[in-house]
Amino acid sequence: MLPKIFTNVPGEKSLAWGRRLGEVECRNTTFLSEDWPIFWERAEGANVWDVDGNRFLDMTSGFGVAGLGYGFTAEALRRQSDVLMHAMGDVHPARVKVELCEVLSQITYERWEGRKGKCLFGNSGFEAVEAALKTAVLATGRTGILSFEGGYHGLGYGALLGQGIGWFREPFEGQIAKVTERIHFPKESEGLETFRDELGRVDGSKIGAVLVEPIQGRGGIIVPPDGFLHELRAWCDEVGAILIFDEIYTGFWRTGKMFACDWESGGRQNDEDARLESRGPSEGNQARLESRGPVVPDLICLGKALSGGFPISVCVGRAKVMDAWPESGGEALHTSTFLGNPMGCAMALEAIRCYRSQGMEGVVQHAADQLEFGLSRLVSLNVVKEVRGIGLMMGVQMDSGERVLDLVKAMLRAGVIALPDGPKGDVLALTPPLGISGEEMEFSMELLKGLIEF
Ligand SMILES: Cc1ncc(COP(=O)(O)O)c(C=O)c1O
Numbered sequence: 177m178l179p180k181i182f183t184n185v186p187g188e189k190s191l192a193w194g195r196r197l198g199e200v201e202c203r204n205t206t207f208l209s210e211d212w213p214i215f216w217e218r219a220e221g222a223n224v225w226d227v228d229g230n231r232f233l234d235m236t237s238g239f240g241v242a243g244l245g246y247g248f249t250a251e252a253l254r255r256q257s258d259v260l261m262h263a264m265g266d267v268h269p270a271r272v273k274v275e276l277c278e279v280l281s282q283i284t285y286e287r288w289e290g291r292k293g294k295c296l297f298g299n300s301g302f303e304a305v306e307a308a309l310k311t312a313v314l315a316t317g318r319t320g321i322l323s324f325e326g327g328y329h330g331l332g333y334g335a336l337l338g339q340g341i342g343w344f345r346e347p348f349e350g351q352i353a354k355v356t357e358r359i360h361f362p363k364e365s366e367g368l369e370t371f372r373d374e375l376g377r378v379d380g381s382k383i384g385a386v387l388v389e390p391i392q393g394r395g396g397i398i399v400p401p402d403g404f405l406h407e408l409r410a411w412c413d414e415v416g417a418i419l420i421f422d423e424i425y426t427g428f429w430r431t432g433k434m435f436a437c438d439w440e441s442g443g444r445q446n447d448e449d450a451r452l453e454s455r456g457p458s459e460g461n462q463a464r465l466e467s468r469g470p471v472v473p474d475l476i477c478l479g480k481a482l483s484g485g486f487p488i489s490v491c492v493g494r495a496k497v498m499d500a501w502p503e504s505g506g507e508a509l510h511t512s513t514f515l516g517n518p519m520g521c522a523m524a525l526e527a528i529r530c531y532r533s534q535g536m537e538g539v540v541q542h543a544a545d546q547l548e549f550g551l552s553r554l555v556s557l558n559v560v561k562e563v564r565g566i567g568l569m570m571g572v573q574m575d576s577g578e579r580v581l582d583l584v585k586a587m588l589r590a591g592v593i594a595l596p597d598g599p600k601g602d603v604l605a606l607t608p609p610l611g612i613s614g615e616e617m618e619f620s621m622e623l624l625k626g627l628i629e630f
Contacts, residue, residue: 177223178619179591180231187228190215211585219246222609222616224593233616234593235608240393240425243481244530245609252526253486256519265297265515266508273297273516276524280478283434283528284492288472294498296491297516301424301479302330304489308475309334309385310510311493312418315474315500318384319353322417324361326395326599329387329422329477338387338422341395341599357383361392364399364564368407371400375407380415390436393425396598397571397605399564405440405471412474418497421473424489425569428481428531429610432540432567439566440471484527488520536610540567543612550621551606557628570606577601586627592620 186194193215194208206213214226222245224232237243256272263270277295285293296307313319323329327340337356339345345352359374386408392398405421412419426436433439474497479489501509514520544567551563551570562573574580580596583604587594597605604624608617 177221177231177233178616179223179233181589181591182230183228185230185589185591186211186214187226187230189227193227212588214588221245221247222612230591232588232591232593233620235587235606235620236593236595237481237607237609238485240430240480240607241483241485242609243428243430243484243527244534244611246485248530248611249484249486249523249526252522253519256522260518262514263516263518265513265517266504266511269516270518270521272518272521272525276516276521279525279528280490280492283532284476285472285494288470289494292495293492294495296493296498296501296510298479298489298491299487299512299514299517299520300330300332301477301489302332302335303512304424304477304479304491305329305338305387305420305422306332306334307491307510308418308420308422308477308493309337309387311475311491311498311500312385312420315418315497316384316416318382318417319355320382320384321356322378322383322386323356323358324388324392325358326361326392326398327358327387327389327422328392328394329389330424343599361388361395361398362400362404364401366401368401368404371404372407375411380411380417383415383417385418385420386412387420387422389422389426390439391426391431391566391569393569393605394597396573396603397565397569399566402440405437409471409473418474420475420477422477424477424479427476427478428527429536429540430481430567430569430607432537432544434531434536435476436566437471437473437476482527483520483523486517486520486523488517488524540610542614543608543610543617544568546614546617547606547608547621550617550624553621553625554628559628565606568606568608568610568612571597572604572606573598574602574604580604583624583627587623590623590627592623 198208217225217227222233224234280295281293285291298304298307321337323338323340325340329335329338336345336352340358357378360370362368362371409419421437423435475491475493477491547570554560555563559575559579565571577600580602584594584596595605597603
């Protein structure tokens with residue numbers, strides 16, 4: 177539904193809740209001012225209602241969580257919470273945990289390689305990353321990590337090892353082990369040369385884990401050149417490192433494929449491939465093109481849209497790699513109170529069932545075409561430096577962070593929720609729910625164009 181705004185935004189009630197919160201929450205958590213934030217009362221589909229009764233259109237999917245819209249897994253939650261809200265995840269687990277592990281194995285390693293994958297659950301996304309980093313240590317005996325500038329993997333101490341946006345790390349640097357090498361994350365427009373040079377200088381014998389987002393999200397919606405993941409895969413194979421794809425943001429059709437790494441199996445093409453193909457299938461060219469099969473990570477981290485709204489995350493890995501963990505003798509080395517929570521598992525099962533039954537490629541493609549068309553009309557405006565992204569994960573690079581912040585606030589006043597992104601906040605991120613309607617998308621695009629022109 178289109179937005180409907182009855183009050184100033186934020187309205188009186190939101191402002192009052194803001195004052196109350198300011199008294200009792202850590203002051204670093206929620207940004208509070210006269211024009212920010214609105215307090216949410218309920219949400220459905222692509223809409224959010226605030227405490228003042230205003231209806232908004234959420235072009236963020238609530239940080240990418242509300243895959244097919246708010247509430248699409250609510251019925252599964254209701255059914256599960258009626259019978260079992262909690263189990264003893266690593267001792268006497270819920271039945272649904274088994275079912276979810278089986279489905280996660282099917283959609284990852286069984287789909288990619290015809291072999292089972294194994295799961296290690298967490299609650300928040302960063303916990304899946306930490307589980308992956310621990311797995312890599314056990315599998316390789318090496319503590320070194322290779323990660324990327326601009327990379328974002330969450331803010332737990334383990335995940336901070338991979339953090340590529342410096343200011344998230346800096347106050348805590350003294351408690352973070354110096355085990356990480358960070359190299360440049362290449363943009364699509366730059367090609368792979370700088371990345372190759374920098375990778376060539378890394379001492380692979382020390383690296384146990386290569387941690388990477390196939391498309392950087394929080395770093396400013398940065399799409400790497402096609403072939404990037406293939407080269408990382410080849411490097412990991414050469415030096416014996418574990419390749420970890422952090423698909424917490426990009427997973428579950430955000431980019432138009434089930435996972436962003438699925439694009440490297442032929443959906444996108446770099447210039448060189450296009451040239452090779454146009455030259456025809458000489459034997460050498462053919463072999464090179466055919467060698468570009470799917471890029472399969474050793475471990476994949478998933479969260480956010482996995483459940484559509486419950487804090488559950490997972491690291492799924494090749495069984496051979498995951499079996500680096502010793503068999504449990506009664507004490508798990510890595511677990512937590514809520515591991516494999518039955519409500520989260522039931523919601524994730526329902527979310528994956530919905531994604532698999534809806535012909536998502538078509539659903540996302542349709543909305544993505546509309547989004548791309550809307551954004552293409554912005555590129556001629558002089559404050560817009562670049563429009564980039566894939567599927568329903570798009571970023572508008574603008575000339576300054578202030579410009580994006582003003583724009584985001586103006587959009588909010590008009591009823592559309594959006595967020596700044598990138599280390600400097602100068603990217604407007606648009607990641608709407610996958611099931612957004614044509615009318616909703618058109619409204620947002622018209623609004624955005626009008627506000628930028630103004
Ligand atoms: C790629 C990526 N990894 C990890 C995380 C951390 O997830 P969480 O905030 O649920 O811990 C995020 C969160 O935005 C993310 O985008």
